[in-house]
Amino acid sequence: MNEDFYYNDSPDNFEKMPEFLKTGLATSSFITAMVNFVIFGFTLTFILAPVSIITGALSLKRKQGGKGFAIAGIAVSVVGVILNILFISVFVRVYPDMEYFVKNDYSIISEFAESGEIPEQFEKYRSPEYDSCWKVMGCEDFDGFFAIFTEIYIKTQGLQTAPSSPDSPEIPYSNDGEELVEL
Numbered sequence: 001m002n003e004d005f006y007y008n009d010s011p012d013n014f015e016k017m018p019e020f021l022k023t024g025l026a027t028s029s030f031i032t033a034m035v036n037f038v039i040f041g042f043t044l045t046f047i048l049a050p051v052s053i054i055t056g057a058l059s060l061k062r063k064q065g066g067k068g069f070a071i072a073g074i075a076v077s078v079v080g081v082i083l084n085i086l087f088i089s090v091f092v093r094v095y096p097d098m099e100y101f102v103k104n105d106y107s108i109i110s111e112f113a114e115s116g117e118i119p120e121q122f123e124k125y126r127s128p129e130y131d132s133c134w135k136v137m138g139c140e141d142f143d144g145f146f147a148i149f150t151e152i153y154i155k156t157q158g159l160q161t162a163p164s165s166p167d168s169p170e171i172p173y174s175n176d177g178e179e180l181v182e183l
Contacts, residue, residue: 025056026055028055029073029074030052030056032048032052032073033048033049033073037076037079049077049080053078056070125145
């Protein structure tokens with residue numbers, strides 16, 4: 001029997017399938033891709049993208065209709081996967097430095113406030129290969145970015161930099177003067 005017809009409540013009653021019933025896979029491919037791309041922001045990309053690609057491919061193979069939705073669903077899913085891979089690759093390269101900063105934040109910020117020197121751990125970001133990144137963020141170079149970053153970090157973490165003295169160890173304090181305790 002032809003797939004364009006479907007059974008309708010009686011043995012001899014077949015009707016031509018409406019066009020909107022043929023586009024289900026294509027529509028689901030597109031909706032799944034858009035939900036992943038817009039709402040979840042790539043958090044479920046490696047689950048939703050294959051679902052979208054498979055339903056889009058099945059729709060195209062079966063020639064059921066909704067070709068544009070199927071192609072758009074596949075394309076959006078592929079773009080989502082590519083962007084997710086790029087984000088992960090950048091994050092993996094930068095994560096050790098982020099972790100180092102968080103573990104040593106107060107001493108790094110205090111040293112930077114006193115001397116203006118950026119720790120050796122971050123010297124690699126002064127390389128010209130990163131200049132376009134700093135310019136996109138509105139900074140001339142890494143030094144400008146680091147100055148803005150530390151200022152924002154101090155404000156968001158509620159830290160105040162206190163001048164260190166040989167008699168007192170460097171202890172981070174909150175804005176209300178209470179000692180912050182590391183857990």
